[in-house]
Amino acid sequence: MIGRPLVSVVDDDESVRESLPDLLREFGFAVQAFSSAAEFLASDSIGQTKCLILDIAMPGMSGPDLQQELKLRGQAIPIVFITAHGDETVRPRVLAAGAVECLLKPFSDAALRKAIDDALQTDEGVGP
């Protein structure tokens, strides 16, 4: 399946890790799901991930923490944040830090698709 871009999902909520990859595969992406930031950082998928779908509130390293970490490592992976907390103060902060989008749960499949597409665009735009 060369050419199918890899979308990685990092969320501590199991139901998200179950449902989201199925949807993304229906969209035609390759999917890897991780339950924590640490798990993702330790994986081989960082390099191939074209888009990262990242939960904000997680035990241990939070979503914004991972965003920071990746920036520090020079990994410019486009990030789409998802969160169940309808806190308006979080969204501007993560977008300012370079996130492609911040989706509030529950989100529609169309909104997700658009965000991923934007992320891939970004990737292509900045890529070589």
Next chain:
Amino acid sequence: MENDLSSVVDSLPGLVWTAQPDGQVDFLNRHWSVYTGLSIDEALGSGWQLAIHPGDRPGLLERWRSMLAAGEAASMEARLRHLDGEYRWFQFRARPLAEASGHIVKWCGTGTDIDDLRRSAMGQPGGNDDHRSVADIIPAMIAFLTPAGEFENANRHVLEYLGATLEQLKGRRASDAIHPDDLPSVIAASERAVATGRSEPYDIDHRIRRADGVYRWFHGRVMPLMDLQGRVVRWYIVNIDIEDRKRAETLLAGEKQLLEMVARRQSMSEILKALCRLVENAVTDCYCSVVLVDPDYTHLEAGAAPSLPPGLTNPMIDRPVHVDTGPCAMAIFLNEQVIASDIALDTRWDAWRPMAMAHGVRACWATPIASATGPVLGAFAVYYGEPRTPTPQELGLIDQLTHIASIAISRAQGDDALRRSEARKAAILDAALDCIITIDHEGCVTEFNPAAERAFGYRRDDIVGKQLADTIIPPSLREKHRQGFARYLATGETKLIGRRVEMTAMHVEGSEFPVELAISRILLEGPPSFTCYLRNITERKQSEERLRRSEALLAEAQHLSSTGSFFCPRPGEFTWSTELYRIFEFEQQMPITFELIMSRYHREDIPLLNDVIDQVNRGVIDFDYEHRIVMPDQSVKYVRVVAHGNPSKDGHFEYVGAVQDVTERRRSEAALAKARSELAHVARTTSLGVLTAAIAHEVNQPLSGIITNASTCLRMLAAEPPNIDGARETARRTIRDGNRASDVIRRLHALFSKKDTAIGPLDLNSAAREVIALLMSDLQRSRVILRAELFTDLPLVVGDRVQIQQVILNLVRNASDAMSDVDDRPRQLSIKTERDEDDHVRLTVQDAGVGFSPQDADRLFDAFYTTKDSGMGIGLSVSRSIIERHQGRLWALPNDGPGATVSFSIPCRPTNMKGTPELGAMRIVSGEEKAMSNQ
């Protein structure tokens, strides 16, 4: 006729008279009257006695009376007064006149003047027959010897004693009959008398051999008649028999000697031997023995038999005390004298008789020796080689010596008993574990046994003779002792004698120690003396004290822990501790019965009791159960019973058990459960703003899943060909997430249904303590070491106890959770309360967990910042909002070392505030109400 005869009689020159049978003179002849000058009338009856020489009158009358009594003719001599007042010796002869039947009707007598005759008899030796008859009357042996000591003349007594006629005697030397042992002294005395050259009498005692060869003692009065040249012309000798007196003297001396031996406490066998020898010496040809009887009066024991062959006496030792054994045994048995005058003719003692005969014994007189108090001590026996019956004299002698033997034996046995008793007493004194001290009536120590030496440090020799009050009685008690002692001696009143009391005594080195003391008065005559029995009871006191203390400690411990104990040695028998009585609210010491226990049992728990009884009967030995008891005031107590049975000696089980009043625990458990649910309730209702976000999160999560899954499902179904299995799976997940959302809603509904929360004065310490109690088991499970430093005298604050507790709970939980992965150091957690500045009170929770970096300090309080995933928890953000609503602040600081410190500080209650009426009215029931009250 009679007158004729009377005139005849009157004309006789001699004195003639008659008397009636009773001695009254009824006739005197005229010559009598003429001679004496007394008229007949005066002299008749007893008047004649006036004419008798006063010196001779008593002797004459006695002789007269004895003659009347004997009824036989007699003659007597006395001096009769002539009318001119001169006395002349007369011989009076009297003869009875009797009828044919022998009955005396009259006495006839004559009086003959013998004065001249007497005078010539006394002055002229060897005189005529008249003189001789006078000499014969004198009860003494009278002899005249030639200057060479040969018999010249002798009276009848001499002839009879020596068994010879005067003719045979003449020419024989008087000294031949003198005992050889006495002869030298007799000769010496005569030589001394001759040497004086004067005719003077001298006295000498000596023994003279009788015709039968027996010597008897005589007292001799001897006078040599000297001529002018100093030569002996003739020896006059009068010997008076003093044998009986001598014998009496000998016996007396012997008895005295024996009694001296007794007094000198010589051995009984020596005394008895001496006694036998005394009798053997005093009585010719006899042998003596003493046998004793054992204390049980059943067997004979050896006494003394110094002159008897052992073959005769030894076989009697240990023979039974019985009439058949022998004369001595018989005498002892019967306590009567036994006389065997001729053993050859006797028929008693079949075994003893031949043996006695074989040893030449022919007579034996055995006399029991009785003690003064009655019991027979033994027997005294006299043996003869010839048949013989005791004379009254001998019986008297035996009686006398038996008495001495009794004294000697009683005394010896008494001494023996005394010696034994003394030895026993000494042994008792020496071996006694108790101190035994005797004192006399002046309070001086007279005895001090080894135990007392050990206890008091005095040596017996040093303390005997000293005042008790100066030695072992402590100075503080001495005056009291002296007074008590004096009072007892004066009045007999005592608080001590015959009782067991505890006192203080003093060691020679001055230390004092407790003693148990008993004093008894020694029952002896004379001034009172006392025996004191003392025992050092220091150790007993100490162990009593220890026991008392440990009992008190146990009682205290039982009281503090509300735990009673019981002992049940056999079914239905109970011993309860004081605390158990208290728990059951029975009166102390009330006898515990099964029914009594049953009466307290909660009606619903009776089946439990029956079950326990059933188990006991089945031999179950361990019990641990809980039941309720109902007090008289109908209050209910929960008690936990733990018991264990041990097999007893009689085959039962003895149960020992503890009963704990767990009512408080039960109540606080219930209270804790209530507090927990209230806390949980408050946790969910405190901050609506924060809660909304939480609710949003909780609901949005499943909603997100539902939408995603539904979208996926649609896409799967819309694919060509449709992915049915995938769609089914996603649809299933959709339903599941829908249910999850529904649960959240239901929980929220429940959360808001509870409303009451109140505000009031609050002691932060007690709030913290309750939280600690609530969490203790969790903390222990997590191996967290909790240290609470709660400031004493902490001012009260105002607030909602449950909310504040919720904050403390959260801080402690966070701290504990932060250390869950810590294994390289102690999981130390401290809770501290203290006064803060500006009338604030501060509570600090410090952990040694993962901590946080300084730059994250603010973010800690973000509503969504968490390090854990425990469902719908409210984190520090809720805590902070609660504290801020109490006009306080909450902050966190990283530690210098590992871990973090989170503190909050809230204002104290204003001192002028009486209760919290306004705040008390403020009720946090819901977000809306809170919002309203804030306005």
